[in-house]
Amino acid sequence: GENVEQHPSTLSVQEGDSAVIKCTYSDSASNYFPWYKQELGKRPQLIIDIRSNVGEKKDQRIAVTLNKTAKHFSLHITETQPEDSAVYFCAATFPYSGAGSYQLTFGKGTKLSVIP
Amino acid sequence: DAGVIQSPRHEVTEMGQEVTLRCKPISGHDYLFWYRQTMMRGLELLIYFNNNVPIDDSGMPEDRFSAKMPNASFSTLKIQPSEPRDSAVYFCASVGAERGEQFFGPGTRLTVL
Numbered sequence: 001g002e003n004v005e006q007h008p009s010t011l012s013v014q015e016g017d018s019a020v021i022k023c024t025y026s027d028s029a030s031n032y033f034p035w036y037k038q039e040l041g042k043r044p045q046l047i048i049d050i051r052s053n054v055g056e057k058k059d060q061r062i063a064v065t066l067n068k069t070a071k072h073f074s075l076h077i078t079e080t081q082p083e084d085s086a087v088y089f090c091a092a093t094f095p096y097s098g099a100g101s102y103q104l105t106f107g108k109g110t111k112l113s114v115i116p
Numbered sequence: 117d118a119g120v121i122q123s124p125r126h127e128v129t130e131m132g133q134e135v136t137l138r139c140k141p142i143s144g145h146d147y148l149f150w151y152r153q154t155m156m157r158g159l160e161l162l163i164y165f166n167n168n169v170p171i172d173d174s175g176m177p178e179d180r181f182s183a184k185m186p187n188a189s190f191s192t193l194k195i196q197p198s199e200p201r202d203s204a205v206y207f208c209a210s211v212g213a214e215r216g217e218q219f220f221g222p223g224t225r226l227t228v229l
Binding site: 032034036042043044045046049089093102103104106108109 | 147149158159161164172207211213216217218219220221222223
């Protein structure tokens with residue numbers, strides 16, 4: 001099955017600096033890579049995703065890049081703010097192919113702390 | 117749409133009692149997932165359904181756990197009998213087949229004393 005590795009497990013940055021979280025996956029058939037943000041005591045919330053036919057996607061201060069050859073994808077947060085402090089999870093899933101699709105394999109999470 | 121709805125939000129029970137967690141997925145979503153989250157084990161997939169049919173329950177830890185989805189708008193996760201090690205946050209999530217985006221409910225924080 002799919003295996004997703006996420007690094008680092010913790011990350012501290014100064015407010016205004018950039019943060020980068022990296023994930024690798026094992027199954028070259030995976031084609032959908034979402035990122036979730038989970039604040040303390042809250043649900044994981046989808047913040048951005050990328051599909052395998054795209055190399056990069058941006059949404060304001062966050063961006064995700066995908067390298068299919070190397071089987072890794074990264075989350076980039078620029079101009080970090082204290083409210084960006086949370087646990088971030090990457091995930092990967094198999095292609096849409098009937099029953100058995102959409103099952104996400106999650107990384108272990110990265111705890112991001114933005115220091116004011 | 118109100119999003120994925122779960123109830124109760126918090127549950128405190130004593131060891132040996134039956135616990136039932138409830139989930140209402142987003143209308144029109146074809147897939148429903150049950151997860152458990154703890155500090156030690158992270159986010160674990162327990163079981164998921166497609167069109168109300170259980171597809172993969174390999175993540176269900178023991179026979180004490182069971183899940184049902186009697187119709188497209190309701191699912192339950194039952195633990196009987198409950199044990200202290202079942203204490204965790206249980207999330208339900210649903211996915212629409214068109215885009216594949218998975219949305220989580222607010223979770224049920226279960227404490228078994």
